[in-house]
Amino acid sequence: MLSIKHLNKTYANGVHATNDISLEIPTGLFGLLGPNGAGKSSLMRTIATLQDPDSGSIHFNGVDVLKDKAGLRRQLGYLPQDFGIYPKVSALELLNHFAILKGVTDRGERKEMVEGLLHQTNLWEARKRGVGSYSGGMRQRFGIAQALLGAPKLIIVDEPTAGLDPDERNRFLNLLARIGEQVVVILSTHIVEDVTDLCPRMAMIGKGKVLIEGEPRTAIEAMKHQVWRRSVDDADLPAYQRDFTVLSTRLVAGKPQINVFASEQPDAGFVMVEPDLEDVYFLQLRAAQPAQPAA
Numbered sequence: 158m159l160s161i162k163h164l165n166k167t168y169a170n171g172v173h174a175t176n177d178i179s180l181e182i183p184t185g186l187f188g189l190l191g192p193n194g195a196g197k198s199s200l201m202r203t204i205a206t207l208q209d210p211d212s213g214s215i216h217f218n219g220v221d222v223l224k225d226k227a228g229l230r231r232q233l234g235y236l237p238q239d240f241g242i243y244p245k246v247s248a249l250e251l252l253n254h255f256a257i258l259k260g261v262t263d264r265g266e267r268k269e270m271v272e273g274l275l276h277q278t279n280l281w282e283a284r285k286r287g288v289g290s291y292s293g294g295m296r297q298r299f300g301i302a303q304a305l306l307g308a309p310k311l312i313i314v315d316e317p318t319a320g321l322d323p324d325e326r327n328r329f330l331n332l333l334a335r336i337g338e339q340v341v342v343i344l345s346t347h348i349v350e351d352v353t354d355l356c357p358r359m360a361m362i363g364k365g366k367v368l369i370e371g372e373p374r375t376a377i378e379a380m381k382h383q384v385w386r387r388s389v390d391d392a393d394l395p396a397y398q399r400d401f402t403v404l405s406t407r408l409v410a411g412k413p414q415i416n417v418f419a420s421e422q423p424d425a426g427f428v429m430v431e432p433d434l435e436d437v438y439f440l441q442l443r444a445a446q447p448a449q450p451a452a
């Protein structure tokens with residue numbers, strides 16, 4: 158269990174990147190969802206002991222993370238947002254090298270570990286190719302392989318699916334879900350489906366604050382019977398946006414289709430729809446916005 162309490166960090170430019178964040182994160186895949194700039198990377202870097210908070214505490218499996226950074230690092234696997242090492246060296250050699258850096262000195266143990274990870278991440282066939290020649294998805298899988306060296310108990314992956322095609326994204330997420338059966342995996346993402354499809358628990362963050370935490374299912378359930386949908390004319394869209402809580406607008410066959418949050422049918426043109434996690438996400442983000450001044 159990872160326990161984060163009242164974490165605060167204000168950068169020198171005045172941005173309050175983590176604003177009293179408290180989270181309890183159990184074993185399994187935990188989705189940390191938020192838009193760009195919400196503070197996800199700041200939080201990930203703080204948990205990974207790469208930057209200090211101004212205040213607050215983090216405990217993992219009995220380790221006081223901010224006091225005993227080495228104690229956490231021994232149990233940590235981290236895939237940062239920009240994992241910028243793509244040399245000509247083969248995946249096999251590079252992984253072997255990282256394993257030595259992680260302190261796996263026994264040759265036989267290292268061989269078994271490296272080969273096992275190459276199989277697990279489906280890179281065995283490509284193990285002798287330079288990592289620089291890999292596709293985006295293969296690079297991310299390599300990134301996970303290096304994060305898994307030394308059998309970490311806490312794995313942090315920061316926006317790993319951005320830029321992957323649907324096939325690679327699925328493959329990557331399935332890999333994470335399997336890993337998450339035994340250890341704590343924190344998946345930071347701005348892609349709602351990443352969380353919907355796989356994470357038993359999640360938190361949404363916006364402007365450095367936790368907006369909601371828990372099971373995606375429960376959050377979706379709480380919006381039941383309150384999400385309404387209709388097509389509108391372009392010209393009428395501003396009025397709907399003014400008069401209703403419009404969660405999202407998408408073009409369907411060239412015409413805007415809106416999802417509105419309301420306890421009763423807003424007008425006769427609306428039909429009730431089953432809410433999904435995207436509706437939860439947009440409602441939370443809206444609630445986090447400062448009130449718009451009346452026009």
Ligand SMILES: Nc1ncnc2c1ncn2[C@@H]1O[C@H](COP(=O)(O)OP(=O)(O)OP(=O)(O)O)[C@@H](O)[C@H]1O
Pocket residue numbers: 168169170172174191192193194195196197198199200316
């Ligand atoms: N080292 C820094 N110095 C000053 N401001 C920073 C620093 N790092 C991040 N910020 C600011 O803190 C806020 C949170 O950034 P952070 O990178 O943690 O968000 P994020 O949710 O990970 O977004 P992204 O996906 O865009 O990285 C942003 O306003 C960002 O500009």
